[in-house]
Amino acid sequence: MKDSTEAEIIAVVTTRDKADAVTGDIPVFVAADPQEKLAISTTLSRTTRSMIHELPNGVYILIRH
Amino acid sequence: MSTGMTIFLATLVGTVSRFLLLEVDYRQYPSYPQGYLVHLALGAIAAFLGAVAIPALVNEDYTAATFLALAAQQFREVRNIERESLTRLEGSELVRRGTAYIEGIAKVFEARNYIAMLTAFLTSGVLFLLETPAWLEVLIAVGLSALLVSYLDRTLRGVRVGQYAQVEPAELHFIGPDLYVGDIQIMNVGGPTAREMILKHGLGAILIPKDINSRVTLAHIGQRQAIVHDVATILGIRKEVDEPEFTPMAKIDHETGRIGVYTMPVNKDSGALVTAIKHVPLLESAKKRPSAAISGRLAARRHD
Incomplete structure (x- = not known):
């Protein structure tokens, strides 16, 4: 929790069946299965110092707080 | 008691009071030993400024009193220095202090310099204006200073969550x-x-x-x-x-x-x-x- 409230979406990671649920000007990573989705998200989160959040439809978003 | 002796003793009492209020707790701030020395030195300067005020006024040297205004300016600078250095260190903290906490810490450092100045002012006032034997003057001055420091320490310590x-x-x-x-x-x-x-x-x-x-x-x-x-x-x-x-x-x-x-x-x-x-x-x-x-x-x- 910082004094500022700005947060930024770095990337979106999703499995193929939910890929069309995401549109817009952000990098979208499409994974083959849930395990790969988690693996990709973890690597992205560590390398970009962002945090993995789970949307209700199972799509992962990476947000830098 | 001579003016020189009065100023010396008052500066000493003021510096000691600053020393008593310098404590290194779990925050490790001020850092030991360098930060410690910095604040002790600033406290000594503050004490000296407080000590010369009354002798200067009694000798009708009114311009000397304006140095007190300069001192206030100087201590505001102490707050700025603390604020700046803590803000710069924020990047190396895993969990930030936050601007409000930094502001609070900086304010404490400024306030404690005034305590050093006040006790020195009080001591030199007692030593200079009382017409009693020297040992009694010193005793009264130190006693009053101790009271002032413990009172201010308690009131300024503030409340906890x-x-x-x-x-x-x-x-x-x-x-x-x-x-x-x-x-x-x-x-x-x-x-x-x-x-x-x-x-x-x-x-x-x-x-x-x-x-x-x-x-x-x-x-x-x-x-x-x-x-x-x-x-x-x-x-x-x-x-x-x-x-x-x-x-x-x-x-x-x-x-x-x-x-x-x-x-x-x-x-x-x-x-x-x-x-x-x-x-x-x-x-x-x-x-x-x-x-x-x-x-x-x-x-x-x-x-x-």
């Missing part, structure tokens, strides 16, 4: 991806591995504000940041820079004003967490007192 809220340990649990402390939602955690780690190592506590004033005060973002910073300092923190999900947080439940604190300590000890939270200083800038206004009291009735 424990006096504003009841603190209780609380369970961490997940509902879907959402982390909760008791019934207070903290954040959405996406990774299942992170969730496991949080359940294994994390600790939670809930602060229940005692009245409407404490509710408004504890809601202050800077105050909450100070709480998580101190908790991370005292209990340690299991977090690397690329693991934002292990950042300790304090979130408010706006229905009741209670605050849920989540942290990842090195040793999982909820008793220590509760004690640490209770001892966090209440920030001057966070303190609010809506009950002092009629409208505030009216609004408070709906909550009690």
Whole structure:
């Protein structure tokens, strides 16, 4: 929790069946299965110092707080 | 007693009083030994300025008194220096202090310089104006200074979070991806591995504000940041820079004003967490007192 409230979406990671649920000007990573989705998200989160959040439809978003 | 002796003794008493107020606690701030010396030296200068004031006025050297104005300027600079250096260090803290906490610390350093100046002023006044044997003058001056320092120390120390809220340990649990402390939602955690780690190592506590004033005060973002910073300092923190999900947080439940604190300590000890939270200083800038206004009291009735 910082004094500022700005947060930024770095990337979106999703499995193929939910890929069309995401549109817009952000990098979208499409994974083959849930395990790969988690693996990709973890690597992205560590390398970009962002945090993995789970949307209700199972799509992962990476947000830098 | 000669003027020179008076100024010397007064400066000494002022410097000693600054020394007594320099303590290195769990914050390790001021840092030891360099930071310590810096503040001792500034305290000695402040004491000297306080010591010369009365002899200068008695000798009708009125321009000398204007140096006091210069001194005030100098001590404001002390606050600026502290603020700047702490702000620069923020980047190397895993859990930030927050601007409000920094401002509070900086203000304390400025205020303590004035204490050194005041005690020196008092001492030189007693030594210079009293017409008694020298040993009695010194005794009175030191006694009065000790009283002044202990009084100011007590009043300036301020209150702690424990006096504003009841603190209780609380369970961490997940509902879907959402982390909760008791019934207070903290954040959405996406990774299942992170969730496991949080359940294994994390600790939670809930602060229940005692009245409407404490509710408004504890809601202050800077105050909450100070709480998580101190908790991370005292209990340690299991977090690397690329693991934002292990950042300790304090979130408010706006229905009741209670605050849920989540942290990842090195040793999982909820008793220590509760004690640490209770001892966090209440920030001057966070303190609010809506009950002092009629409208505030009216609004408070709906909550009690």
